[in-house]
Amino acid sequence: MSIAYAIMRNLMEKGAKTLFATHYHELTMLDTSGIRLLTLDVKEDNGSVTFLRKIKDGVANSSYGIHVAKMAGVPASVIRDARNFQNRHFADYSMQQTSLFTSTEDPGEGIPQTSEKEEAMCRYLSEINPDQCTPMQALIHLSKLKEMADNP
Numbered sequence: 001m002s003i004a005y006a007i008m009r010n011l012m013e014k015g016a017k018t019l020f021a022t023h024y025h026e027l028t029m030l031d032t033s034g035i036r037l038l039t040l041d042v043k044e045d046n047g048s049v050t051f052l053r054k055i056k057d058g059v060a061n062s063s064y065g066i067h068v069a070k071m072a073g074v075p076a077s078v079i080r081d082a083r084n085f086q087n088r089h090f091a092d093y094s095m096q097q098t099s100l101f102t103s104t105e106d107p108g109e110g111i112p113q114t115s116e117k118e119e120a121m122c123r124y125l126s127e128i129n130p131d132q133c134t135p136m137q138a139l140i141h142l143s144k145l146k147e148m149a150d151n152p
Contacts, residue, residue, distance in 0.1 A: 001026060002130040008035075028059045121148050 001024045008027065011018055012034060028037055041054040042064065049067040066082050128141055 002133070005030070006131065023063065023065065025059065025063070117148065121145060124148065 004022050004024050005027060008020055008022075011020065037057065037059050038055050039058050039060045041052040041056045042060070043050040043052055044062075049064055051064075063086075066079060066086065069082065070079050124141075124145065130138070133141065
Protein backbone atom coordinates (compact mmCIF):
# COMPACT_ATOMS: atom_id res chain seq x y z
CA MET A 1 0.00 0.00 0.00
CA SER A 2 2.88 2.39 0.73
CA ILE A 3 4.16 1.97 -2.84
CA ALA A 4 0.67 2.59 -4.25
CA TYR A 5 0.38 5.71 -2.08
CA ALA A 6 3.79 7.04 -3.12
CA ILE A 7 3.06 6.45 -6.81
CA MET A 8 -0.33 8.15 -6.49
CA ARG A 9 1.26 11.19 -4.78
CA ASN A 10 4.03 11.34 -7.39
CA LEU A 11 1.53 11.30 -10.26
CA MET A 12 -0.49 14.04 -8.58
CA GLU A 13 2.61 16.20 -8.02
CA LYS A 14 3.43 15.89 -11.71
CA GLY A 15 -0.12 16.84 -12.65
CA ALA A 16 -0.40 13.66 -14.68
CA LYS A 17 -3.78 12.71 -16.11
CA THR A 18 -3.95 8.99 -15.46
CA LEU A 19 -6.14 6.11 -14.46
CA PHE A 20 -4.90 4.64 -11.19
CA ALA A 21 -6.56 1.38 -10.15
CA THR A 22 -6.08 -0.11 -6.70
CA HIS A 23 -7.73 -2.47 -4.26
CA TYR A 24 -6.35 -0.51 -1.32
CA HIS A 25 -9.58 1.00 -0.03
CA GLU A 26 -7.59 2.79 2.68
CA LEU A 27 -6.16 5.15 0.03
CA THR A 28 -9.66 6.55 -0.54
CA MET A 29 -9.79 7.57 3.13
CA LEU A 30 -6.83 9.92 2.72
CA ASP A 31 -6.96 13.43 1.29
CA THR A 32 -8.54 12.91 -2.13
CA SER A 33 -8.81 16.56 -3.14
CA GLY A 34 -7.72 16.86 -6.75
CA ILE A 35 -8.67 13.25 -7.44
CA ARG A 36 -11.83 11.95 -9.06
CA LEU A 37 -12.75 8.64 -7.44
CA LEU A 38 -14.55 6.21 -9.74
CA THR A 39 -15.75 2.65 -9.31
CA LEU A 40 -17.32 -0.08 -11.37
CA ASP A 41 -21.08 -0.31 -10.81
CA VAL A 42 -22.05 -3.62 -9.26
CA LYS A 43 -25.40 -5.29 -8.63
CA GLU A 44 -25.52 -7.46 -5.53
CA ASP A 45 -28.39 -9.91 -5.07
CA ASN A 46 -28.49 -12.70 -2.45
CA GLY A 47 -24.71 -13.07 -2.34
CA SER A 48 -24.46 -12.97 -6.13
CA VAL A 49 -22.51 -10.20 -7.83
CA THR A 50 -22.98 -8.87 -11.36
CA PHE A 51 -20.50 -6.35 -12.75
CA LEU A 52 -22.60 -3.91 -14.79
CA ARG A 53 -19.78 -2.62 -17.03
CA LYS A 54 -20.65 0.93 -16.03
CA ILE A 55 -18.32 3.35 -14.24
CA LYS A 56 -19.76 5.68 -11.61
CA ASP A 57 -18.44 8.26 -9.17
CA GLY A 58 -17.40 7.01 -5.73
CA VAL A 59 -15.67 3.99 -4.26
CA ALA A 60 -16.67 0.33 -4.11
CA ASN A 61 -18.96 -0.69 -1.25
CA SER A 62 -17.04 -3.90 -0.79
CA SER A 63 -14.16 -5.98 -2.06
CA TYR A 64 -15.23 -8.33 -4.82
CA GLY A 65 -12.02 -10.35 -5.15
CA ILE A 66 -13.58 -13.57 -3.84
CA HIS A 67 -16.49 -13.20 -6.28
CA VAL A 68 -14.06 -12.65 -9.16
CA ALA A 69 -12.01 -15.69 -8.09
CA LYS A 70 -15.16 -17.83 -8.07
CA MET A 71 -16.14 -16.53 -11.53
CA ALA A 72 -12.62 -17.39 -12.74
CA GLY A 73 -13.02 -21.01 -11.63
CA VAL A 74 -10.87 -21.03 -8.51
CA PRO A 75 -11.64 -24.26 -6.59
CA ALA A 76 -14.46 -24.14 -4.01
CA SER A 77 -12.10 -25.17 -1.19
CA VAL A 78 -9.89 -22.13 -1.90
CA ILE A 79 -12.94 -19.84 -2.03
CA ARG A 80 -14.14 -21.27 1.30
CA ASP A 81 -10.72 -20.70 2.91
CA ALA A 82 -10.63 -17.17 1.53
CA ARG A 83 -14.09 -16.39 2.96
CA ASN A 84 -13.09 -17.81 6.35
CA PHE A 85 -9.91 -15.73 6.37
CA GLN A 86 -11.81 -12.61 5.31
CA ASN A 87 -14.42 -13.09 8.03
CA ARG A 88 -11.75 -13.53 10.71
CA HIS A 89 -9.39 -10.84 9.43
CA PHE A 90 -11.98 -8.12 8.90
CA ALA A 91 -14.37 -8.95 11.73
CA ASP A 92 -13.92 -5.60 13.46
CA TYR A 93 -12.75 -3.60 10.45
CA SER A 94 -15.21 -1.15 8.98
CA MET A 95 -14.72 0.70 5.71
CA GLN A 96 -17.16 3.27 7.12
CA GLN A 97 -14.89 4.19 10.04
CA THR A 98 -14.50 7.85 10.81
CA SER A 99 -11.24 9.47 9.86
CA LEU A 100 -8.66 10.04 12.57
CA PHE A 101 -8.08 13.43 11.03
CA THR A 102 -11.65 14.73 11.05
CA SER A 103 -11.89 17.54 13.55
CA THR A 104 -15.03 18.54 15.36
CA GLU A 105 -16.38 22.06 15.19
CA ASP A 106 -16.92 24.25 18.21
CA PRO A 107 -20.52 25.41 17.72
CA GLY A 108 -19.80 28.75 19.39
CA GLU A 109 -16.83 29.66 17.23
CA GLY A 110 -17.25 27.56 14.09
CA ILE A 111 -13.50 26.92 14.23
CA PRO A 112 -12.29 23.34 13.85
CA GLN A 113 -11.02 21.93 17.15
CA THR A 114 -8.65 19.00 17.56
CA SER A 115 -8.72 16.88 20.70
CA GLU A 116 -5.58 16.03 22.66
CA LYS A 117 -6.05 12.40 21.64
CA GLU A 118 -6.16 13.35 17.95
CA GLU A 119 -3.07 15.54 18.37
CA ALA A 120 -1.19 12.69 20.08
CA MET A 121 -2.21 10.29 17.33
CA CYS A 122 -1.12 12.77 14.64
CA ARG A 123 2.26 13.22 16.39
CA TYR A 124 2.67 9.45 16.51
CA LEU A 125 1.76 9.13 12.82
CA SER A 126 4.15 11.90 11.81
CA GLU A 127 7.03 9.93 13.33
CA ILE A 128 6.29 6.85 11.18
CA ASN A 129 8.05 6.45 7.85
CA PRO A 130 5.83 4.00 5.92
CA ASP A 131 8.55 3.54 3.29
CA GLN A 132 10.80 1.99 5.94
CA CYS A 133 8.20 -0.18 7.73
CA THR A 134 8.01 -3.91 7.36
CA PRO A 135 4.48 -5.34 7.26
CA MET A 136 4.91 -6.48 10.88
CA GLN A 137 6.04 -3.01 11.98
CA ALA A 138 3.01 -1.50 10.19
CA LEU A 139 0.71 -3.86 12.12
CA ILE A 140 2.40 -2.87 15.38
CA HIS A 141 1.91 0.81 14.56
CA LEU A 142 -1.73 0.15 13.68
CA SER A 143 -2.23 -1.71 16.94
CA LYS A 144 -0.71 1.21 18.87
CA LEU A 145 -2.98 3.69 17.07
CA LYS A 146 -6.04 1.54 17.82
CA GLU A 147 -5.02 1.39 21.47
CA MET A 148 -4.65 5.20 21.50
CA ALA A 149 -8.07 5.61 19.87
CA ASP A 150 -9.80 3.20 22.26
CA ASN A 151 -8.36 4.68 25.46
CA PRO A 152 -9.95 7.86 26.84
